[in-house]
Amino acid sequence: MQYSVLSLKIYLFICKTESYENYLQITGSITFAFLLCIDVSLAQTITEEDGDWSEKYVTLSNTSQAELMVRVGDVDNLNFGWPSDFNPFSGNNTPGHGFPWSVNEDDPAGTDQIMVISSYAGTPPYGSDGYTVTTSRPGNNVTPVTLQYNLNGIAVQSVVLQIFVDDFQAPVWGASYTVSINSVRVPFLENIINSLVQTGPIGKMISANVPAEYVYLFDDGQVSIRFDDYTTGAGDGFAIDFVKILINKAELGQYSSVTGRIIEMGTNTPLDSVLVVANSIRETYTASDGTYLIDSIPAGYISIRTYKPGYGSQSKNISLTNGELGNMNFELETPAPYIVQITPQADSIIIDLSAAIVVIFS
Numbered sequence: 001m002q003y004s005v006l007s008l009k010i011y012l013f014i015c016k017t018e019s020y021e022n023y024l025q026i027t028g029s030i031t032f033a034f035l036l037c038i039d040v041s042l043a044q045t046i047t048e049e050d051g052d053w054s055e056k057y058v059t060l061s062n063t064s065q066a067e068l069m070v071r072v073g074d075v076d077n078l079n080f081g082w083p084s085d086f087n088p089f090s091g092n093n094t095p096g097h098g099f100p101w102s103v104n105e106d107d108p109a110g111t112d113q114i115m116v117i118s119s120y121a122g123t124p125p126y127g128s129d130g131y132t133v134t135t136s137r138p139g140n141n142v143t144p145v146t147l148q149y150n151l152n153g154i155a156v157q158s159v160v161l162q163i164f165v166d167d168f169q170a171p172v173w174g175a176s177y178t179v180s181i182n183s184v185r186v187p188f189l190e191n192i193i194n195s196l197v198q199t200g201p202i203g204k205m206i207s208a209n210v211p212a213e214y215v216y217l218f219d220d221g222q223v224s225i226r227f228d229d230y231t232t233g234a235g236d237g238f239a240i241d242f243v244k245i246l247i248n249k250a251e252l253g254q255y256s257s258v259t260g261r262i263i264e265m266g267t268n269t270p271l272d273s274v275l276v277v278a279n280s281i282r283e284t285y286t287a288s289d290g291t292y293l294i295d296s297i298p299a300g301y302i303s304i305r306t307y308k309p310g311y312g313s314q315s316k317n318i319s320l321t322n323g324e325l326g327n328m329n330f331e332l333e334t335p336a337p338y339i340v341q342i343t344p345q346a347d348s349i350i351i352d353l354s355a356a357i358v359v360i361f362s
């Protein structure tokens, strides 16, 4: 399906507009933009890994990616469709799109609809995004996305989550997201979601390996994922196109790599043995010269986090497409020593390890 050149220009103009003021100016054109986007979605795509993208509930066994693949939500860019030749699994951002849009009642709960965090009550601390000011309760209430599947005797050994997310902007509006699976908080997803800045609004694929201690959540064939912010009252709305889980032997096919060097702030000393983690899915340690290389990271939005005893943990983000090598350097800081007033007790020993204080009671 092809755009005409004129239509493409109009689409990009309207769809890249985010602020409320701009929204007021273009309201009359939104319907036109929406019709254009619908037009793009008519192309049918069927792939070995994902089946028919227009299907809203898909379960496939023994694909090239997984022993069992379960997807809820059609792969259709929130009903807008994809630009020609755009691959949502490639790691590229989508072009901006219009808002709000008509909700299709057939789309699974929690997909292809604008949701605004539960704590939003009309008095956001740092302003509001276009999703918040152009929608209202209860239509924009947060709704979990639920996947149901039959394991048919498969033992769940590993799980990779792929979620196509849109317009998460926690750093912009001061939101603090809680992500839960079956009501259990999952920090590995919270770290990613809370660092996303999808102003545009734009969509992107995130891929995350489910850490071993959370794999049990996928054992009984019912998974409910909820993205919400219960505390800040921030004016941040978001949307989810689809959620896909890959059970066992995940081979995603679209990979990128990140390299860099980690030094100590102030002294520029290279730091070895720093644990470097990408989206909780791949990890490595720095060498003696402070360098690291992580390959085979699923393409898309990548959050890199560092861990080293005695140093503050740092996180940076990068967006990489299939085959791309990104560069990300860090300067780690030793936290200032704590000053603690101690009331001596007969059986206490205090050991000061410069960055940390350990109190041993014996």
Ligand SMILES: [Ca+2]
Residues within 6 Å of the ligand: 074, 076, 078, 079, 104, 107, 112
């Ligand atoms: Ca849809």
Ligand SMILES: [Ca+2]
Residues within 6 Å of the ligand: 129, 131, 167, 168, 169, 236, 237, 238
């Ligand atoms: Ca938003």
Ligand SMILES: [Ca+2]
Residues within 6 Å of the ligand: 073, 074, 075, 076, 077, 078, 079, 111, 112, 240, 241, 242
């Ligand atoms: Ca969808």
